[in-house]
Amino acid sequence: MSSKVPILSAGGPLIFRQLFEKVSSTYTYLLADSHTKDAVIIDPVLETVERDKKLVGWCNY
Secondary structure, eight states, X not given: OOOOOOOOOTTOSEEEEEEEETTTTEEEEEEEEXXXXXXXXXXXXXXXXXXHHHHHHHTTO
């Protein structure tokens, strides 16, 4: 059985951003594929949705 999970290295296809919301002490994560521009936000906080949307737009995902 073969795996299609990419090997993570500098300049690899995976984009990872960790964001912090200090009031709720919550970490939010942005994961994106630099080639396809598909992205997902994990554990967003309502109060910082606009910040997260700006980051996604800024990164062209």
